Amino acid sequence: MTTVGDRxxxxxxxxxxxxxxxxxxxxxxxxxFVRGRGNYVDDVQLPGMLHLAILRxxxxxxxxxxxxxxxxxxxxxxxxVVTGATLETLNLAWMPTLSNDVQAVLVTDxxxxxxxxxxxxxxxxRYAARxxxxxxxxxxxxxxxxxxxxxxxxxxxxxxxxDLEGKTDNHCFDWETGDAAATxxxxxxxxxxxSQDIVYPRVHPAxxxxxxxxxxxxxxxxxxxxxxxxxxxxxxxxxxxIVAGLPEHKIxxxxxxxxGGFGNKVPIYPGYVCAVVGSIVTGKPVKWMExxxxxxxxxxxxxxxxxxxxxxxxxxxxILGIRTHVLADHGAFNGTAAPVKYPAGxxxxxxxxxxxxxxxxxxxxxxxxxxxxxxxxxxxxRITEAVYLVERIVDCLAAELAMDPVELRLKNFIKPEQFxxxxxxxxxxxxxxxxxxxxxxxxxxxxxxLRREQAEKRARGELMGIGVSFFTEAVGAGPxxxxxxxxLGMADGCELRVHPTGKAVVRLSVQSQGxxxxxxxxxxxxEELGIPPADVxxxxxxxxxxxxxxxxxxxxxxxxxxxxxxxVARKVRDKARxxxxxxxxxxxxxxxxxxxxFHVAGDPSTAVTIQDIAMRxxxxxxxxxxxxxxxxxxxxxxxxxxxxxxxxxxxxxDVDPGTAQVKVRRFxxxxxxxxxxxxxxxxxxxxxxxxxxxxMALMEIVAFDEDGNCLGGSLMDYxxxxxxxxxxxxxxxTVTPSPHHPIGAKGVGESATxxxxxxxxxxxxxxxxxxGVRHADMPLTPSRVWDAMRGQARPPI
Amino acid sequence: MQVSMTVxxxxxxxxxxxxxxxxxxxxxxxxxxxxxxxxDTSNCGTCVVWLDGRPVKSCTVLAAMAGGxxxxxxxxxxxxxxxxxxQRGFMECHGLQCGFxxxxxxxxxxxxxxxxxDPSPDEIREAISGQICRCTGYATIVRSVRWAAAYEADQRxxxxxPAEPAATTGGAP
Numbered sequence: 001m002t003t004v005g006d007r008x009x010x011x012x013x014x015x016x017x018x019x020x021x022x023x024x025x026x027x028x029x030x031x032x033f034v035r036g037r038g039n040y041v042d043d044v045q046l047p048g049m050l051h052l053a054i055l056r057x058x059x060x061x062x063x064x065x066x067x068x069x070x071x072x073x074x075x076x077x078x079x080x081v082v083t084g085a086t087l088e089t090l091n092l093a094w095m096p097t098l099s100n101d102v103q104a105v106l107v108t109d110x111x112x113x114x115x116x117x118x119x120x121x122x123x124x125x126r127y128a129a130r131x132x133x134x135x136x137x138x139x140x141x142x143x144x145x146x147x148x149x150x151x152x153x154x155x156x157x158x159x160x161x162x163d164l165e166g167k168t169d170n171h172c173f174d175w176e177t178g179d180a181a182a183t184x185x186x187x188x189x190x191x192x193x194x195s196q197d198i199v200y201p202r203v204h205p206a207x208x209x210x211x212x213x214x215x216x217x218x219x220x221x222x223x224x225x226x227x228x229x230x231x232x233x234x235x236x237x238x239x240x241x242i243v244a245g246l247p248e249h250k251i252x253x254x255x256x257x258x259x260g261g262f263g264n265k266v267p268i269y270p271g272y273v274c275a276v277v278g279s280i281v282t283g284k285p286v287k288w289m290e291x292x293x294x295x296x297x298x299x300x301x302x303x304x305x306x307x308x309x310x311x312x313x314x315x316x317x318x319i320l321g322i323r324t325h326v327l328a329d330h331g332a333f334n335g336t337a338a339p340v341k342y343p344a345g346x347x348x349x350x351x352x353x354x355x356x357x358x359x360x361x362x363x364x365x366x367x368x369x370x371x372x373x374x375x376x377x378x379x380x381x382r383i384t385e386a387v388y389l390v391e392r393i394v395d396c397l398a399a400e401l402a403m404d405p406v407e408l409r410l411k412n413f414i415k416p417e418q419f420x421x422x423x424x425x426x427x428x429x430x431x432x433x434x435x436x437x438x439x440x441x442x443x444x445x446x447x448x449x450l451r452r453e454q455a456e457k458r459a460r461g462e463l464m465g466i467g468v469s470f471f472t473e474a475v476g477a478g479p480x481x482x483x484x485x486x487x488l489g490m491a492d493g494c495e496l497r498v499h500p501t502g503k504a505v506v507r508l509s510v511q512s513q514g515x516x517x518x519x520x521x522x523x524x525x526x527e528e529l530g531i532p533p534a535d536v537x538x539x540x541x542x543x544x545x546x547x548x549x550x551x552x553x554x555x556x557x558x559x560x561x562x563x564x565x566x567x568v569a570r571k572v573r574d575k576a577r578x579x580x581x582x583x584x585x586x587x588x589x590x591x592x593x594x595x596x597x598f599h600v601a602g603d604p605s606t607a608v609t610i611q612d613i614a615m616r617x618x619x620x621x622x623x624x625x626x627x628x629x630x631x632x633x634x635x636x637x638x639x640x641x642x643x644x645x646x647x648x649x650x651x652x653x654d655v656d657p658g659t660a661q662v663k664v665r666r667f668x669x670x671x672x673x674x675x676x677x678x679x680x681x682x683x684x685x686x687x688x689x690x691x692x693x694x695x696m697a698l699m700e701i702v703a704f705d706e707d708g709n710c711l712g713g714s715l716m717d718y719x720x721x722x723x724x725x726x727x728x729x730x731x732x733x734t735v736t737p738s739p740h741h742p743i744g745a746k747g748v749g750e751s752a753t754x755x756x757x758x759x760x761x762x763x764x765x766x767x768x769x770x771x772g773v774r775h776a777d778m779p780l781t782p783s784r785v786w787d788a789m790r791g792q793a794r795p796p797i
Numbered sequence: 798m799q800v801s802m803t804v805x806x807x808x809x810x811x812x813x814x815x816x817x818x819x820x821x822x823x824x825x826x827x828x829x830x831x832x833x834x835x836x837d838t839s840n841c842g843t844c845v846v847w848l849d850g851r852p853v854k855s856c857t858v859l860a861a862m863a864g865g866x867x868x869x870x871x872x873x874x875x876x877x878x879x880x881x882x883x884q885r886g887f888m889e890c891h892g893l894q895c896g897f898x899x900x901x902x903x904x905x906x907x908x909x910x911x912x913x914x915d916p917s918p919d920e921i922r923e924a925i926s927g928q929i930c931r932c933t934g935y936a937t938i939v940r941s942v943r944w945a946a947a948y949e950a951d952q953r954x955x956x957x958x959p960a961e962p963a964a965t966t967g968g969a970p
Contacts (some may be wrong), residue, residue: 514897
């Protein structure tokens with residue numbers, strides 16, 4: 001079922017006063033934010049709290065010769081100085097990563113990337129802690145670094161991970177998916193094969209709030225409270241229990257208001273562990289907040305895939321197969337935050353939205369002397385890279401065939417009747433109806449008119465480009481039999497309690513970093529229970545007060561926790577039916593639910609509301625036989641499959657022939673995320689992701705010089721889009737519900753980050769077609785576009 | 798050293814280190830944590846407050862330099878418990894998500910509207926161009942500021958209208 005929504009003035013598609021359930025509703029969290037009353041980690045102020053600062057390595061690869069902390073320890077405001085040697089005595093010098101690798105908390109043997117943690121100081125205030133870092137004297141024996149990912153596996157390359165038993169090279173892993181032989185066969189019979197080297201450079205999520213923690217260890221109770229910038233408080237608690245040997249029930253992780261995450265706040269960073277150690281050794285609460293450079297040079301980067309894409313087709317534009325080889329730069333430690341059985345994340349969806357005969361991918365991942373990470377920046381576990389590859393290579397094919405890129409896509413889309421559709425790499429797309437979404441985007445953009453305008457401009461020597469992308473995402477990990485993080489299954493709990501007066505509290509295992517969970521989840525419960533969302537309090541981000549679950553990333557909150565919230569509300573509704581049957585003295589089977597009340601079938605005048613029922617369930621009166629009282633339920637939702645949102649994006653750019661500056665003039669995004677809970681919030685998520693796309697396509701890169709110095713270590717060097725670089729977004733939607741999700745919803749938080757970069761790059765390449773340009777790598781800065789215009793396009797790394 | 802200034806209309810005097818940044822003075826000394834810190838290089842603008850009515854990046858102002866001056870922060874935006882129209886606009890038009898850049902954005906927006914009660918979308922974009930938001934993509938921030946401008950224009954128009962006779966508005970309260 002697909003419905004195509006009318007486009008009304010943006011942001012006002014629905015009734016603002018919707019009393020119950022789904023629809024546009026202003027956010028419940030905003031009143032505190034607009035008053036400056038958010039509570040972020042750095043706002044936590046505890047009596048006697050000390051401040052922690054980390055000394056970081058100035059070089060990328062070096063043997064640690066000695067550390068002298070005497071002068072730092074003598075600083076009058078310093079309470080503790082801790083090095084890797086100290087941590088070794090506590091057995092805390094190394095910690096597991098989320099990908100079953102290990103990472104040094106503090107360097108004990110060798111520095112493996114610039115900015116790596118070497119020592120930390122705990123002092124009375126922030127400034128004194130920083131002062132004392134200057135007093136630590138470290139001697140390094142500098143080694144040749146491995147920076148060029150293409151040379152990491154050469155025999156002569158220095159071995160970075162000599163901490164691993166028997167390691168003699170920089171190989172991290174090899175991975176493949178699809179059918180190599182079948183793909184070779186379709187390539188052999190194809191009329192046309194197009195091949196293109198495509199780089200998705202290293203970028204960084206750079207949330208406005210950097211990472212940090214406040215650790216408060218109570219030695220008497222043996223209890224640790226950790227306020228932390230984490231997107232996954234429960235998973236973190238379990239890992240702290242494993243790493244630090246603290247009993248899990250004595251650890252409370254609180255993730256208060258979070259100033260943006262985008263995947264940057266999924267891993268456990270050495271700084272968090274340092275804060276815990278700092279509190280244990282000083283006996284005081286300890287705050288650690290990284291500065292912006294620390295955030296950019298040491299925490300989870302994103303992408304860094306060097307890809308070769310190949311596509312095979314018939315002369316008339318029927319795509320037969322896609323083949324790709326990827327060289328993945330994982331940095332010094334494999335810190336990828338992805339389900340462990342998916343070392344390349346969900347890159348396997350590189351077959352895109354097309355009905356292929358065969359597909360194959362081979363990937364080699366390597367270690368380099370760069371910061372660890374890889375899965376972050378709203379990437380839906382590497383779907384950004386997959387969609388970029390397929391949407392770029394499809395455009396390359398369109399150019400080769402001299403076919404309109406939209407026409408080529410329409411010709412090859414998976415058809416609605418083919419869903420559920422199993423791709424050649426084994427993914428089961430739950431639902432989709434691609435053509436109406438594509439056509440809606442074309443209508444909104446005025447596609448034919450744009451092509452006419454472009455032809456006129458080209459005739460005058462002006463450089464206008466129109467870029468199209470069409471994506472299918474796979475979001476909402478689990479199911480848990482396939483997906484786990486270090487053995488923790490990717491399912492999510494939910495608890496719902498209706499108070500005697502009919503107000504409710506719902507407790508989630510996921511954690512908002514700006515997505516508006518306090519509103520959306522109140523709406524889900526409100527819809528199912530027939531009570532106003534204003535009457536539903538949402539509790540999240542505190543392991544002592546919420547059920548276990550894996551957290552918010554990979555667009556999984558609505559697909560997983562949203563399902564849990566709907567089902568737990570239905571469970572409560574089932575209990576309410578039993579109570580109502582007692583109140584109305586009829587069999588529960590004779591009751592009819594009417595969004596907020598039950599009545600005897602055929603007699604609406606008998607209605608008892610959920611509020612009446614809640615009071616009765618807590619009251620002194622008789623309840624039906626076997627009903628214990630109260631009105632509450634809990635559930636763990638293990639999703640049967642991922643959800644597969646899709647979307648069609650059209651970007652219009654103008655390139656200044658004199659300066660090679662790219663201006664994104666228009667951007668039309670039509671998204672289909674199934675059932676829409678709060679269209680205002682969805683639109684906001686789309687806008688944010690589109691802005692990420694402009695950043696990545698045109699501005700952002702974390703580059704390194706040959707010595708391994710990070711060249712993107714501040715916001716002076718790592719450029720993020722401002723209001724000046726982005727257009728007024730034009731959005732639309734179609735609705736193809738997920739057949740397996742309890743309310744038909746699909747994840748949407750990362751759709752635009754995934755789908756927009758190829759639309760922008762395709763538009764720039766289209767603008768440069770008069771120069772014979774077929775491809776140019778991101779970021780398309782003026783100098784790189786200038787080179788492309790002169791036939792000198794080069795990869796960014 | 799001792800520093801005295803007016804913060805949100807209140808005189809404050811504190812003993813501080815000369816190197817203390819205004820943002821840390823506001824947050825750590827006065828406990829006004831609505832003003833945020835996001836970079837070290839004056840790029841992000843999460844720390845924007847007013848110094849004598851003009852938006853400044855408080856990470857680039859020493860607390861000592863604010864001595865004798867008037868500082869206003871997001872906590873001082875609402876007047877007599879009444880939200881500023883800019884604050885309402887941000888809520889009405891979804892001008893915020895994680896809320897981290899929001900205080901700085903609103904301080905700049907209020908200052909803009911004080912100088913230019915009817916700014917165009919381009920003028921709003923230029924006004925906030927020294928500030929970064931990673932969540933909203935800016936369009937809803939532009940709408941939020943336009944909402945506040947329109948609201949205030951309505952208020953001014955109402956104030957110019959003579960009061961209507963009671964009969965036309967109905968008898969009972």
